[in-house]
Amino acid sequence: MAEGQPAKKARLDVKYELLYWPSIPGRGEFVRLALEAAGVAYKDTTNEEENGIRKLLAVLKDSEGHPPVLCPPLLKVLGTESPLLLSQTPNILLYLGDHESLSPTTDDKYLVHQYALTALDLTNEAHNVHHPVSVSSYYADQKPEAERAATEFREQRIPKFFGYFDRILSRNKADGNDRGYAYLVGDNLTYADTTLWQTVDGVSFAFPKRIKEMKDKGECDELWKFYEGLKGEAWLAEYLASSRRKEYSDGIFRYYKELDL
Amino acid sequence: MAEGQPAKKARLDVKYELLYWPSIPGRGEFVRLALEAAGVAYKDTTNEEENGIRKLLAVLKDSEGHPPVLCPPLLKVLGTESPLLLSQTPNILLYLGDHESLSPTTDDKYLVHQYALTALDLTNEAHNVHHPVSVSSYYADQKPEAERAATEFREQRIPKFFGYFDRILSRNKADGNDRGYAYLVGDNLTYADTTLWQTVDGVSFAFPKRIKEMKDKGECDELWKFYEGLKGEAWLAEYLASSRRKEYSDGIFRYYKELDL
Known part of the structure; x- marks a missing residue:
């Protein structure tokens, strides 16, 4: 163990x-x-x-x-x-x-699935950035292509997806809660939230300067509140501090300085 | 109408x-x-x-x-x-x-979703072949990269995914039916079948020579039987003959001679 x-x-x-x-x-x-x-x-x-x-x-x-x-x-x-x-x-x-009660039993469960699928789509795109041409070749064999893919990912794809989630969170927050941050669907934590959290965490690891730029410009405020809020929840804080949480390395989310801003 | x-x-x-x-x-x-x-x-x-x-x-x-x-x-x-x-x-x-009764009510419904998701993954990869570097640029702006991506798609990805579905169909057929071809899960048509059918149809449109090569070599026999079998079902035959079915053009599945064998 x-x-x-x-x-x-x-x-x-x-x-x-x-x-x-x-x-x-x-x-x-x-x-x-x-x-x-x-x-x-x-x-x-x-x-x-x-x-x-x-x-x-x-x-x-x-x-x-x-x-x-x-x-x-x-x-x-x-x-x-x-x-x-x-x-x-x-x-x-x-x-x-x-x-495991990570989704509502009403039709809202389809919204939960929709949001999780969308966060996972961005995850796939983050992987394609460093492997645009061939999943079976090394990053080193597709660096120029990766740099082109990274530009589009940073400038268009991150704002498109993060903006979308920010709008959902802002709308759900407007429905009212006193937590200080919103969940994606209703007022209970779902697997859409945990999936979005990991996506934001991974993209922030891979593109730290681009994310800092967005924060500095005041873009997607509700999304960062969600991210920090969830990070402070007891279950997640405990998990992140444990050895069950692994460090990023050569997986989906990778930090290559030349692919960030 | x-x-x-x-x-x-x-x-x-x-x-x-x-x-x-x-x-x-x-x-x-x-x-x-x-x-x-x-x-x-x-x-x-x-x-x-x-x-x-x-x-x-x-x-x-x-x-x-x-x-x-x-x-x-x-x-x-x-x-x-x-x-x-x-x-x-x-x-x-x-x-x-x-x-709409396109999925079982038992836990097998998760198999149906699993197979549909996997067929859709191949669909996404088929799109990435002609747009490996940038979804917002033209194919003409990423032709050499597309040719590299197409080689991997033809040689590795199509056999990997189609072989997987062929094994599932072979295994389910072994469970016994007198239709002459198997469905993916159990003995009723599900949305996994309709999704796999469209994926096979689209990949066959985009890479006709590669698919002919697989058939000639006797690879994935159960998959082609499934494909032809479904195509002959009354509901699908009627739909394909109607104007509701649109022709492939500049969408996910595209035919570029230089990307096929």
Whole structure:
């Protein structure tokens, strides 16, 4: 078990197993944040078990007893005879939304999914910035193309997406709450919030100067309030301080000085 | 109303309004196919109404009475006082799955969503092939990059994704049916099937020589059977012969000779 794993989690029955590449936040982070927000016990196998990676590779290679799998993150729902094995980040989040109260039961649940999908779209675009031409080649082999892609991402895509979320938060805040910041849908935390938070965190890591510029210009104020507000919530503060949270490295969100402002 | 719209649809109450860019299949096509498969009456406003595009532009510009909208396709669920306005293709499909029996009510519904999301991922990659560096620039401004991206797409991505779907179909077929081809999940048509069908159709349009090569080599046989089988189903055959189906042009799936084999 990872250092920093709180005792309360160890005492609970493990309900879910996350299978993802070890040591990086990556797309697994969207799943981790939802599980952390729900306060549910889970096992992050490749990070917590020696040779845990072998379990992931076995599932990817062999589809005995479950439908074929394309790529991680994978979530195994434990506690049944034939455990459900889910893939596709938004799909895993949808499941957790339905089963761990991270989504409303009304039609608003489709808004939650919509916003999570949109944040994940920006995440994919952030990855395409450093790998515009080929996902199987190195960044070094597509640097000039990455610089062109980064210009468009910084100047057009970040403001487009962040502006959109800022408008949603401003509108929902106007509906009234005394928290000091808004959630995306209604007045309860959903997986849309945890997904947007990770997206803002990752984009801020990869493009710090561009984000500072937006803040200095007073753009998307409601979004930064949301980001800081969520960061201060007990569940997230505890998680970020733990060793369960991995540092950014060669994953989706990368810092290359030449791609920032 | 479009020419070729069948009389039976005109007689039904219109339950949904699709708002999407006119004249192209695009991402709207995944929504159209789900609506057609469900046999539900809908209005494809920008294609059926003179100046229908103005309605789409108004919704994109002004968020009076509904949450802000980032981009089409949009689905308006009619028949209630404040109609639900949904965006994000997989989210619209999720809604139609839940409300129009295009998805099971068991946990298998998460498999349906997983497969639809994966087919849509390949669709996004097919778009990135001709626009690897910048979505806001012309193809002509990124031709050498597009040729590099196309090589990887043809050689690695198509076999990876189509092979995955072929394995799912083969596995589901082994469970037994006398249709001659399998659906992705269980024994009923779902929005995963309609979404995969459109993806195969679009990729085959954009890369005809590559697809012919795969067929000649006997790769992904179960997938082509699925594709031809679905194409022969009455609802799809009728739709494809109607003027509601638009021709491919400058959308997601484009035919550039130099990007194919």
